Amino acid sequence: MREADVTGLDMDMVSPRTTRDTLERDVPVIRLENDVELREIYQFGRKLGQGSFGVVYEATHIETQTKWAIKEVCRPAAGSSKVKMLGHEINILKQVNHDCIIHLKEVYDTAKMIYLVTELCAGGELNQLLQRKKVFTEDETRHIIRSLADAVVYLHKRDIVHRDLKLENILVKNSVDDDGRINIKVTDFGLSVQTGGVGIENIMTEACGTLIYMAPEMMSGRGYSQWCDLWSIGVVMYMLLCGEPPFVSRTKTNLLEEIMNKEVTFNQSIWATVSDAAKNVLTCLLRVEPAYRMSANQLLENPWITGDTNVPAIPSNVLEMMRDHMEEEESKRALTLEELSLTSSEDALDAPPVPKEASTETDSNYTAKIKESHDSLQQEKCKNSSETPGTPPPTTQAHASVKPTTQSSAKQRRPQEKKDFSTGQKPASDFSKADDQGPSASSKTRNGTRKLLASCKTNSHSE
Structure with missing residues (x-):
């Protein structure tokens, strides 16, 4: 009986020690001439378990009368996958030292078998x-x-x-x-x-x-x-x-x-x-x-x-937190867009809210109000650009039915627009602009709107 190199078994049974900064415990790997010599050290008892890789027995150390578990593994053929598996197991068990991980005491290497001596767990699997x-x-x-x-x-x-x-x-x-x-x-x-x-x-x-x-x-x-x-x-x-x-x-x-x-x-x-x-x-x-x-x-x-x-x-984990946050933001955004779609025209005109019971506007009046809002905003942009030094004021003729927008009303709207940005809502002016520039949902809707606008113009001139 002699002690083998503690860094690994012969014939590359244990893979080389990695360069990781991990301290290995002092687990001796002992070479025996035959299996009979191990029986002179340990007295084997009942079988505790069996797997595809080996059999585990309860064993008593003859000299100290302490009980251990011995895993008996048939020596794998050189170069086989089981050689690597056994090498990984021994190397890892030599490194770990934790109360909830099995403790490896020593390893015996014979011509036919490999024996891993570990602490005994009396309760079984x-x-x-x-x-x-x-x-x-x-x-x-x-x-x-x-x-x-x-x-x-x-x-x-x-x-x-x-x-x-x-x-x-x-x-x-x-x-x-x-x-x-x-x-x-x-x-x-x-x-x-x-x-x-x-x-x-x-x-x-x-x-x-x-x-x-x-x-x-x-x-x-x-x-x-x-x-x-x-x-x-x-x-x-x-x-x-x-x-x-x-x-x-x-x-x-x-x-x-x-x-x-x-x-x-x-x-x-x-x-x-x-x-x-x-x-x-x-x-x-x-x-x-x-x-x-x-x-x-x-x-x-x-x-x-x-x-x-x-x-x-x-x-x-963080990914789930991000997902929940995104779902919450999308829900808020959908609610905000729904509210703005109902109130954007009224916000642009600075009109007081009208109770649902009192609202009896026809489709033509509603379309005219949207047109008035757009023209009012265009007038405001022209006046703002005319205030810029060195820029000639543009000549813009407002629609006959639209009252000229004063400078004070423009200033009154700006705080409201700033408030919309702070709450994550898009200001009404942007939505009006998007409606003006974006494509219509259908050709029928576009043609119907033109007819309604034409009707509104005729009515306003006749007045």
Whole structure:
């Protein structure tokens, strides 16, 4: 038995250490001649779990009589994808040191097998506990999700993406603690990667993990980032509260379609006992578009997690805040335009408001009033230009039915126009100008208006 290089296993089993400013823990990687030598150090007990990558046993250190968990992995063929996966897992576990992440004690390397010795979680997998309990209470779920989010924040700060968060990869350290809470440990970093940051050059494209926990963007082929872990947390939280996944289908194709296109629903009767705050968190986590998905930090600061009921519910991120603001502004703008369309002609003439009951104007009189408003504004522009030094006053003949606009009335209108700008409304003069210059909605309307104007002129001359 001898100790191998602590920076990695032979035959490039562990990928080279990155240049990132991350301190690795002192985890020894020990070379053994054969598997029998390991049995002289540890006494193997019951099998704790099994996956496609290895088998986990409970083991007792013979000299100290302390219990550990040993993950036994068949030595992958050189150059295979499993070599990289195992190397990533060992490198990441050597770097992390967090209460909610499994602790790696040492690694043994033999001719046929690789053994990872980790701390023992007596409570088993969270999935097994859920099967026994059927559902978790909201308080139990809150504590589990807080711990899970705390672990993911720690990983994401180090640009580590787990990519396979699920109930089977969350271990229960003990059945319950003194306060009745369930303490967890995140494990199985075989699919995890350490990126170079959040830049576009570090976008991942490989689809991996378990389908019911996979984020939609992982299956889209367009690439994804660390936000995929938050979707998985949402699936875990949903299953803890109701005992079922948020998306269920009989075929893989239909399940994929639901995950990528269907919004999360709360149809089961159990959701009547769950708070709206918890449902809001799930809605923010299970957003198909990752840009609108809640981050791990935002999850930790959410009032449902912190228990601070005085904090109002806020959008999950900046993009959602911007979207809500734009929708609010569009709603205000639509209301403003509607009001101005009803009052612009009256504002331009400085006429007092007329009660609806007293208003009996015909279409011809209304058209004439619009024409008077336009001509009045044209006269005002001419007078303003005539006041400019060195500019000869233009000769403009007003319509016979239009009274000349005085200078004082122009000054009286200006404060009103300024007020319109301050409230975000377009001044009436601009709308009149736009109506004069813009195209008509239809030829019938334009011809009808001309006839009405001609009729008004005839009537005014005859008077």
